[in-house]
Amino acid sequence: MASANTMALRVPRPSPKLWLLLILLVVGGILALFEARDPRLPGPVPRDDAGEPDYYLEGVSLTRFDASGTPYQRLDTPRLVHTPEDDVTRTQTPVARLHDNQGRIWFSHSDTGILGPGGKHLILEGNARLNSPGEGWQLDTEVLHVDTDTGHAWSDTPALLQQPPQYVRGERFDAWINENRMRLTDNVRGFHPPEGQEEQAP
Numbered sequence: 001m002a003s004a005n006t007m008a009l010r011v012p013r014p015s016p017k018l019w020l021l022l023i024l025l026v027v028g029g030i031l032a033l034f035e036a037r038d039p040r041l042p043g044p045v046p047r048d049d050a051g052e053p054d055y056y057l058e059g060v061s062l063t064r065f066d067a068s069g070t071p072y073q074r075l076d077t078p079r080l081v082h083t084p085e086d087d088v089t090r091t092q093t094p095v096a097r098l099h100d101n102q103g104r105i106w107f108s109h110s111d112t113g114i115l116g117p118g119g120k121h122l123i124l125e126g127n128a129r130l131n132s133p134g135e136g137w138q139l140d141t142e143v144l145h146v147d148t149d150t151g152h153a154w155s156d157t158p159a160l161l162q163q164p165p166q167y168v169r170g171e172r173f174d175a176w177i178n179e180n181r182m183r184l185t186d187n188v189r190g191f192h193p194p195e196g197q198e199e200q201a202p
Contacts, residue, residue, distance in 0.1 A: 056081040060091075064119055064148070072099045073148050075122075077113065087117040096122060100151060101178045104133035108144065108153075122146040128155070130175065137163045137182065139173060151178040159184065166192045 060080045064073040077091035094113035098106040111126030128144035130153060131137070141159040146152070152174070159173035161184055170184030
């Protein structure tokens with residue numbers, strides 16, 4: 001009776017070094033996939049009539065200080081774009097805080113804003129509003145200019161100044177925030193009810 005020799009084949013087990021290499025390859029592939037999907041990558045560079053910007057920032061809070069280190073102007077905006085051609089900074093839905101000489105804060109906001117060279121001239125455009133501290137006066141106009149060095153705010157577009165229930169309309173508005181003084185001129189008309197009279201719509 002003939003006998004047959006049998007031979008068993010054994011596959012060698014991977015070494016620990018090979019396992020480590022495989023794990024590193026898998027982890028590297030996952031990290032590369034996450035990197036490709038990173039939502040923090042910058043979007044397209046914004047364009048403007050004044051030329052290509054040299055920088056733009058998102059979620060910005062900009063504060064200016066005087067010579068003694070005291071803050072006197074703050075501007076918050078979700079997007080800020082600076083163009084070097086005219087040295088102008090354009091903002092979206094800005095909220096400005098202007099500090100007067102007595103430390104009080106005047107609030108203003110609008111749909112868009114332009115900060116001139118050196119940050120000295122602020123223009124708020126579209127539904128511009130200025131709120132005075134303390135007294136509750138509120139100004140509404142389309143375009144509001146602010147000289148941040150002198151504290152002079154003005155508008156050459158029709159303005160509504162109100163402290164309910166009283167209100168006044170005019171074609172031009174001026175405010176000197178360091179003197180706590182406001183003025184409406186040209187075609188001024190308003191409503192100042194006697195005490196107890198019902199409020200009218202402005």
